[in-house]
Amino acid sequence: MIDMKGVHKTYANGVTALNGVDVHIDSGEFVYLVGPSGAGKSTFVKMIFRGEKPSTGIVKVDNKDLSTYKERHIPKVRRKIGVVYQDFKLLPKLTIYENVAFALEVIEESPKIIRDRVMEVLDLVGIKDKARSFPDELSGGEQQRVAIARAIANNPKVVIADEPTGNLDPETSWGIMKVLEDINQKGTTIIMATHSKEIVNTIKRRVIAIENGRIVRDEAGGEYGYEV
Ligand SMILES: Nc1ncnc2c1ncn2[C@@H]1O[C@H](COP(=O)(O)OP(=O)(O)OP(=O)(O)O)[C@@H](O)[C@H]1O
Numbered sequence: 001m002i003d004m005k006g007v008h009k010t011y012a013n014g015v016t017a018l019n020g021v022d023v024h025i026d027s028g029e030f031v032y033l034v035g036p037s038g039a040g041k042s043t044f045v046k047m048i049f050r051g052e053k054p055s056t057g058i059v060k061v062d063n064k065d066l067s068t069y070k071e072r073h074i075p076k077v078r079r080k081i082g083v084v085y086q087d088f089k090l091l092p093k094l095t096i097y098e099n100v101a102f103a104l105e106v107i108e109e110s111p112k113i114i115r116d117r118v119m120e121v122l123d124l125v126g127i128k129d130k131a132r133s134f135p136d137e138l139s140g141g142e143q144q145r146v147a148i149a150r151a152i153a154n155n156p157k158v159v160i161a162d163e164p165t166g167n168l169d170p171e172t173s174w175g176i177m178k179v180l181e182d183i184n185q186k187g188t189t190i191i192m193a194t195h196s197k198e199i200v201n202t203i204k205r206r207v208i209a210i211e212n213g214r215i216v217r218d219e220a221g222g223e224y225g226y227e228v
């Protein structure tokens with residue numbers, strides 16, 4: 001599903017965030033990305049949804065080399081990928097329903113499909129009753145559920161979650177993990193950057209540890225491996 005070969009990323013300020021990454025992630029896997037702050041985790045996930053381009057190396061999603069897409073076709077790549085952020089990134093002036101619908105409108109889904117699908121995904125993440133509310137009327141955990149609903153509305157093959165529980169209390173975080181596990185169980189590949197030792201050591205999945213822009217550990221059912 002995802003392949004990186006010899007990926008380096010040096011930002012314009014000269015900081016090298018990825019320094020030779022080779023990795024293969026299969027369809028349907030659930031992968032944690034761990035590592036110290038500044039290690040390159042966010043840069044790693046940005047390679048996958050083309051939030052940034054690699055300086056050198058190849059990134060393939062679904063067997064397609066992302067560098068072969070013209071800039072105007074990048075939205076096509078993004079259709080295969082849902083992204084969930086630590087700070088939710090909901091549109092404050094739109095209702096919950098409209099936030100999710102918007103993700104489908106921009107890819108020109110038909111109004112009927114949008115109506116059905118929005119309610120279906122809001123139901124899936126357990127937040128259907130808040131469809132008419134605005135983001136600032138919801139708790140952090142509820143907002144993150146909406147962000148996940150938005151990310152999966154388009155049935156992406158991959159969901160990338162960059163510290164999805166970073167702004168949530170532990171109890172709420174477990175609820176969000178349950179949602180991500182359910183989505184994974186239905187076949188969606190999940191890649192989650194996290195600083196949560198508790199989550200990684202409890203819900204055991206593949207762990208890829210990054211330090212100084214390199215993969216230093218890659219273990220099925222691995223531990224978080226850092227002191228917090
Ligand atoms: N847009 C950018 N321009 C310049 N440097 C950047 C940019 N984004 C990240 N960096 C730098 O690249 C390095 C890796 O950053 P990245 O955000 O990928 O790390 P991270 O592992 O996700 O960190 P954290 O756990 O703190 O979120 C850091 O030194 C960071 O300062």
